[in-house]
Amino acid sequence: EDQVTQSPEALRLQEGESSSLNCSYTVSGLRGLFWYRQDPGKGPEFLFTLYSAGEEKEKERLKATLTKKESFLHITAPKPEDSATYLCAVNFGNEKLTFGTGTRLTIIP
Amino acid sequence: ETGVTQSPTHLIKTRGQQVTLRCSSQSGHNTVSWYQQALGQGPQFIFQYYREEENGRGNFPPRFSGLQFPNYSSELNVNALELDDSALYLCASSLTGSSGELFFGEGSRLTVL
Numbered sequence: 001e002d003q004v005t006q007s008p009e010a011l012r013l014q015e016g017e018s019s020s021l022n023c024s025y026t027v028s029g030l031r032g033l034f035w036y037r038q039d040p041g042k043g044p045e046f047l048f049t050l051y052s053a054g055e056e057k058e059k060e061r062l063k064a065t066l067t068k069k070e071s072f073l074h075i076t077a078p079k080p081e082d083s084a085t086y087l088c089a090v091n092f093g094n095e096k097l098t099f100g101t102g103t104r105l106t107i108i109p
Numbered sequence: 110e111t112g113v114t115q116s117p118t119h120l121i122k123t124r125g126q127q128v129t130l131r132c133s134s135q136s137g138h139n140t141v142s143w144y145q146q147a148l149g150q151g152p153q154f155i156f157q158y159y160r161e162e163e164n165g166r167g168n169f170p171p172r173f174s175g176l177q178f179p180n181y182s183s184e185l186n187v188n189a190l191e192l193d194d195s196a197l198y199l200c201a202s203s204l205t206g207s208s209g210e211l212f213f214g215e216g217s218r219l220t221v222l
Contacts (some may be wrong), residue, residue: 043213099151
């Protein structure tokens with residue numbers, strides 16, 4: 001069964017303290033890996049798409065990378081407004097996305 | 110360019126009742142997907158519609174059904190509500206072939222008592 005696993009479940013950082021979130025997936029025909037941000041009580045907001053190992057995408061303080069088995073979302077010098085749940089999702093070659101359970105990120109001023 | 114809008118935002122039903130949730134897609138998008146998100150979990154795929162036809166279904170029973178209209182708006186219907194149906198229901202629109210770049214609405218929070 002296609003699975004997506006995110007770690008850690010929750011992460012608390014001081015403002016300015018850089019870190020990385022992990023997303024691993026079963027290797028069975030990846031057709032794209034996607035990162036989303038979700039604020040409490042809101043729908044997910046699309047951040048990045050990655051298709052092949054070695055690919056990297058950046059947006060402000062966020063950088064997403066992809067290997068053959070996992071993806072990392074690196075956050076550099078985070079600010080309190082970066083606090084959110086970050087969801088990883090994989091397209092295994094059909095019409096649906098398989099989501100992980102997310103990493104709840106809290107940035108402390 | 111208008112985003113994805115969903116209604117109602119919150120609703121409370123009792124077990125056994127039926128509910129209809131509505132979604133208006135982002136302008137220009139011809140595909141709509143519905144996801145269920147339980148508290149503390151990631152979204153789970155319910156089904157997808159393209160050109161008014163169901164284009165894929167997740168592991169949900171037949172009492173979950175949907176419609177897509179010619180203007181690409183959509184409905185999710187759930188019959189015989191159960192307590193476990195309590196969740197945030199998310200509608201997402203996209204362009205065919207965009208694989209995973211979904212544009213989500215803010216969701217409808219359903220509570221079943």
